[in-house]
Amino acid sequence: MIxxxxxxxxxxxxxxxxxxxxxxxxxxxxxxxxKSTLIGRLLLETGAVYEDQLQSLxxxxxxxxxxxxxxxxxxxxxxxxxERAQGxxxxxxxxxxxxxxxxxxxxxxxxxxxxxxxxxxxxxxxxVALILVDARNGIVQQTKRHAIIASLLGIKRFILAxxxxxxxxxxxxxxxxxxxxxxxxSRTLDEVETIAIPLSGLRGDNxxxxxxxxxxxxxxTLLEALESAPDSQCDQGDHxxxxxxxxxxxxxxFRGVSGTIVSGSICxxxxxxxxxxxxxxxxxxxxxxxxxxxxxxxxxxxxxxxxDEIDLARGDWIVSPDNESHVSQNVVAMLVWMSRDExxxxxxxxxxxxxxxTMAEVESVESVIDIETGSDEQATSLRLxxxxxCRIMLHEPIVHDHYSVTRDTGAFILVDKVxxxxxxxxxxxxxxxxxxxxxxxxxxxxxxxxxxRNIPLGSQGAxxxxxxxxxxxxxxxxxxxxxxxxxxxxxxxxxxFHVVVVDESLIGEGIAEAFGFSSLExxxxxxxxxxxAHVLNQFGIISLVPVEMADLRRNENALQMLDGEKYxxxxxxxxxxxxxxxxxxxxxxxGEVPQPSNHEKDKCPLRGFTAVSCGAESLHHVIDEIANRxxx
Amino acid sequence: MLRQEIDPADERxxxxxxxxxxxxxxxYILREVAECFENPVLLYSIGKDSSVLLHLAxxxxxxxxxxxxxxxxxxxxxxxxxxxxxxxxxxxxLGMEVLVEINQDGVDRGVNPFxxxxxxxxxxxxxxxxxSALSRYRFDAAIGGGRREEERSRAKERIFSFRxxxxxxxxxxxxxxxxxxxxxxxxxxxxxxxxxxxxxxxxEIWQYILLENIPLVPLYFSKDRPVVNxxxxxxxxxDDRMPLNGAEKPELMKVRxxxxxxxxxxxxxxxxxxxxxxxxxxLRSTRLSERAGRAxxxxxxxxxxxxxxxxxx
Numbered sequence: 001m002i003x004x005x006x007x008x009x010x011x012x013x014x015x016x017x018x019x020x021x022x023x024x025x026x027x028x029x030x031x032x033x034x035k036s037t038l039i040g041r042l043l044l045e046t047g048a049v050y051e052d053q054l055q056s057l058x059x060x061x062x063x064x065x066x067x068x069x070x071x072x073x074x075x076x077x078x079x080x081x082x083e084r085a086q087g088x089x090x091x092x093x094x095x096x097x098x099x100x101x102x103x104x105x106x107x108x109x110x111x112x113x114x115x116x117x118x119x120x121x122x123x124x125x126x127x128v129a130l131i132l133v134d135a136r137n138g139i140v141q142q143t144k145r146h147a148i149i150a151s152l153l154g155i156k157r158f159i160l161a162x163x164x165x166x167x168x169x170x171x172x173x174x175x176x177x178x179x180x181x182x183x184x185x186s187r188t189l190d191e192v193e194t195i196a197i198p199l200s201g202l203r204g205d206n207x208x209x210x211x212x213x214x215x216x217x218x219x220x221t222l223l224e225a226l227e228s229a230p231d232s233q234c235d236q237g238d239h240x241x242x243x244x245x246x247x248x249x250x251x252x253x254f255r256g257v258s259g260t261i262v263s264g265s266i267c268x269x270x271x272x273x274x275x276x277x278x279x280x281x282x283x284x285x286x287x288x289x290x291x292x293x294x295x296x297x298x299x300x301x302x303x304x305x306x307x308d309e310i311d312l313a314r315g316d317w318i319v320s321p322d323n324e325s326h327v328s329q330n331v332v333a334m335l336v337w338m339s340r341d342e343x344x345x346x347x348x349x350x351x352x353x354x355x356x357x358t359m360a361e362v363e364s365v366e367s368v369i370d371i372e373t374g375s376d377e378q379a380t381s382l383r384l385x386x387x388x389x390c391r392i393m394l395h396e397p398i399v400h401d402h403y404s405v406t407r408d409t410g411a412f413i414l415v416d417k418v419x420x421x422x423x424x425x426x427x428x429x430x431x432x433x434x435x436x437x438x439x440x441x442x443x444x445x446x447x448x449x450x451x452x453r454n455i456p457l458g459s460q461g462a463x464x465x466x467x468x469x470x471x472x473x474x475x476x477x478x479x480x481x482x483x484x485x486x487x488x489x490x491x492x493x494x495x496x497f498h499v500v501v502v503d504e505s506l507i508g509e510g511i512a513e514a515f516g517f518s519s520l521e522x523x524x525x526x527x528x529x530x531x532x533a534h535v536l537n538q539f540g541i542i543s544l545v546p547v548e549m550a551d552l553r554r555n556e557n558a559l560q561m562l563d564g565e566k567y568x569x570x571x572x573x574x575x576x577x578x579x580x581x582x583x584x585x586x587x588x589x590x591g592e593v594p595q596p597s598n599h600e601k602d603k604c605p606l607r608g609f610t611a612v613s614c615g616a617e618s619l620h621h622v623i624d625e626i627a628n629r630x631x632x
Numbered sequence: 633m634l635r636q637e638i639d640p641a642d643e644r645x646x647x648x649x650x651x652x653x654x655x656x657x658x659x660y661i662l663r664e665v666a667e668c669f670e671n672p673v674l675l676y677s678i679g680k681d682s683s684v685l686l687h688l689a690x691x692x693x694x695x696x697x698x699x700x701x702x703x704x705x706x707x708x709x710x711x712x713x714x715x716x717x718x719x720x721x722x723x724x725x726l727g728m729e730v731l732v733e734i735n736q737d738g739v740d741r742g743v744n745p746f747x748x749x750x751x752x753x754x755x756x757x758x759x760x761x762x763x764s765a766l767s768r769y770r771f772d773a774a775i776g777g778g779r780r781e782e783e784r785s786r787a788k789e790r791i792f793s794f795r796x797x798x799x800x801x802x803x804x805x806x807x808x809x810x811x812x813x814x815x816x817x818x819x820x821x822x823x824x825x826x827x828x829x830x831x832x833x834x835x836e837i838w839q840y841i842l843l844e845n846i847p848l849v850p851l852y853f854s855k856d857r858p859v860v861n862x863x864x865x866x867x868x869x870x871d872d873r874m875p876l877n878g879a880e881k882p883e884l885m886k887v888r889x890x891x892x893x894x895x896x897x898x899x900x901x902x903x904x905x906x907x908x909x910x911x912x913x914x915l916r917s918t919r920l921s922e923r924a925g926r927a928x929x930x931x932x933x934x935x936x937x938x939x940x941x942x943x944x945x
Binding site: 021091092094095103105117118126245258287303331341350354413482 | 649650652653654655656660661663666667690692693694695699780787803806807808810812813818819821830831833835938
């Protein structure tokens with residue numbers, strides 16, 4: 001009979017030094033692989049089980065145990081839950097292991113038929129995945145399925161626990177074969193690091209204590225592997241990110257915002273930017289119950305006050321000016337569908353991303369992952385436990401990261417607005433192609449204060465497939481030409497051009513408000529807009545500048561700041577149902593354009609430029625004309 | 633109340649990264665409750681977990697006061713020192729609003745922990761007044777100090793744990809809890825139990841009390857107290873309502889309590905630990921679980937789970 005290891009050793013293991021942090025561990029594997037026994041063993045040997053609990057465990061082992069041991073470690077996990085009787089096997093349980101150097105939170109997810117939904121719940125916060133394999137069977141489909149889901153959820157460190165080594169011969173050869181086979185398979189996953197450990201949960205070999213029977217194995221024990229794995233806080237990046245959780249206003253003298261620093265650090269007086277607005281200020285103070293602090297860093301829950309009284313709300317982010325987060329109203333995401341009701345494309349759901357709540361619709365489902373093979377299949381909807389790539393349209397812009405960069409700020413949930421059921425978990429992906437990055441107004445765009453400053457002007461344009469141009473979209477008084485500029489931008493973006501509309505919605509709120517020249521008179525506004533367009537041109541971006549015809553005529557020399565080759569003027573006319581490209585000189589001679597008086601002519605020749613006459617519904621010629629000019 | 637100077641030997645805890653991670657997590661949860669619910673309440677039982685919870689709430693909302701009241705379900709059988717701590721420290725010194733709920737009907741019917749089975753007593757003097765207070769004040773979120781490590785049915789409990797109109801927990805139908813994106817939406821009448829200390833262990837609670845110098849009811853610290861040995865439990869004779877058998881005679885023993893509840897059903901342990909630091913040391917060598925002295929958990933198999941389904945915290 002094999003007896004449980006002595007208690008004295010356990011006490012040594014338990015606590016001599018405070019642990020360095022918390023590691024969150026996902027465990028998966030089917031019941032027959034010995035997962036309960038392994039977790040039970042880990043709990044026993046790290047001293048997580050007390051004497052009175054051990055006593056009842058011994059009684060239970062006599063009654064239900066399937067081993068000759070005094071204490072069946074599996075009963076510690078299975079028996080505790082009484083799961084079968086309660087019918088709650090589908091759910092995740094949390095257990096706690098305390099080693100001398102680490103606290104480990106185990107999210108124990110049973111590998112039953114509802115595996116996806118539960119594994120995603122357990123994996124969503126885990127740093128490391130422990131995948132159990134029965135040494136007698138090697139890598140099976142279930143192993144791959146678990147690895148695919150864990151990897152999809154952003155887990156980059158795997159422990160392949162090759163269990164039941166006590167039951168096989170030729171241990172080293174079998175271990176190497178299984179480890180190699182997993183290594184081969186894991187190359188299809190995203191940047192995964194794996195440690196393969198040969199062990200026996202039942203006997204405790206290589207769990208907390210090194211096995212004398214496998215002296216050929218030189219790697220870490222399971223406990224050592226858990227102690228040395230980095231926790232998730234190490235992966236968050238250097239940029240200061242502080243999503244606002246609460247606005248604090250106890251009295252009229254104090255106005256602060258509370259939240260947790262997701263990444264980076266901040267000091268008093270540091271400049272900051274608020275997203276999605278883009279307004280800037282600086283840190284005035286960092287407030288805690290213990291007094292004001294001079295700095296704060298990743299993982300701290302603090303309250304911040306700013307130098308300026310700017311508009312702040314829950315869901316906004318305070319970031320460093322060089323931040324790399326995104327503001328957008330459309331996202332491409334992996335959705336894990338968690339509801340029995342099929343995904344309803346076009347239906348409005350509540351979306352929560354970090355602390356921001358908004359409404360959202362799934363615009364389209366592009367593909368579904370075959371969880372057996374990891375490959376993409378065509379799909380139009382998602383059912384319970386399916387994972388698919390979707391386009392989501394939000395009712396207002398949100399700040400977010402790509403999930404691969406920062407998990408806590410790159411994920412969201414969808415909630416049914418009637419039943420309040422959580423229907424989906426979402427993982428925000430980078431847009432597949434660069435062309436979707438900068439687009440028509442509300443497409444995804446990078447808010448970046450100065451990251452491009454050191455790159456020589458013009459060199460970025462060279463990387464794009466097209467040349468740039470400034471297009472002045474002119475019109476008479478009113479909104480029509482502005483609308484046409486927007487529509488033109490959307491159409492151009494849809495065919496893959498990098499395009500920005502330079503108007504008050506781009507510039508007004510950000511620059512003008514901050515510096516108090518929102519009511520610039522016509523000329524200054526035109527000069528400013530053309531200057532911005534010119535800069536964007538140098539980065540290879542097509543700029544559309546809506547402008548009133550009268551302003552343009554009066555300030556024609558403002559055009560001098562543009563590169564003569566690189567601008568064109570189009571004249572909009574809502575009455576037109578077709579568009580025509582005519583050099584303005586021809587139009588003048590044809591009498592189409594009223595001749596300006598001699599006096600006006602001197603001031604405003606506008607000669608020699610291409611003009612396009614078009615209505616809102618007839619932009620195809622305009623697009624062709626722009627394409628001809630910029631296509632390399 | 634006891635609040636102590638930190639022993640230099642314990643300074644290493646000041647750098648405890650895991651305690652700071654747990655602290656941040658709990659503060660985040662508390663702030664989410666305040667933002668996402670209209671009428672939250674903090675279930676305050678005067679014990680060490682409640683004290684840590686209250687301390688975290690004060691930190692989370694500073695410089696404001698926690699934006700919710702405390703609710704104490706008073707079984708009328710609490711230790712006298714607990715009530716004194718509640719009234720002098722929490723109410724007067726901290727200025728917190730403490731609502732106290734007593735099941736007067738149970739008092740009138742003479743329901744007590746001596747003559748009634750523990751499940752009946754707990755239901756009448758704890759669960760019923762809790763449910764009635766939550767309904768009467770229309771609280772939509774109740775924050776509690778439960779920890780998953782404490783007891784088997786809690787290992788499966790969500791941090792934001794949904795309760796229907798009858799305060800029932802349905803372990804088979806829990807909301808998935810993904811990342812830190814808590815689904816906090818409830819319909820009118822439904823509510824949420826929220827457990828910001830879910831991932832803490834007893835040892836970490838004590839380390840944090842040491843680290844943050846959190847005041848506690850003195851019953852946690854060893855002292856000569858009058859106790860009788862009843863069915864293996866050391867029960868303190870706290871007032872003259874306690875009936876003694878002919879053979880029983882209270883004797884002074886150096887004891888302290890690991891958990892606090894109703895005095896007639898809470899067993900003391902023999903101990904010399906008079907400071908938080910000594911308690912942390914003691915915990916390292918003890919081989920008995922925290923709830924070994926609590927009668928309520930043991931009266932039937934899966935007792936706690938059944939109580940929770942009925943609305944017990």
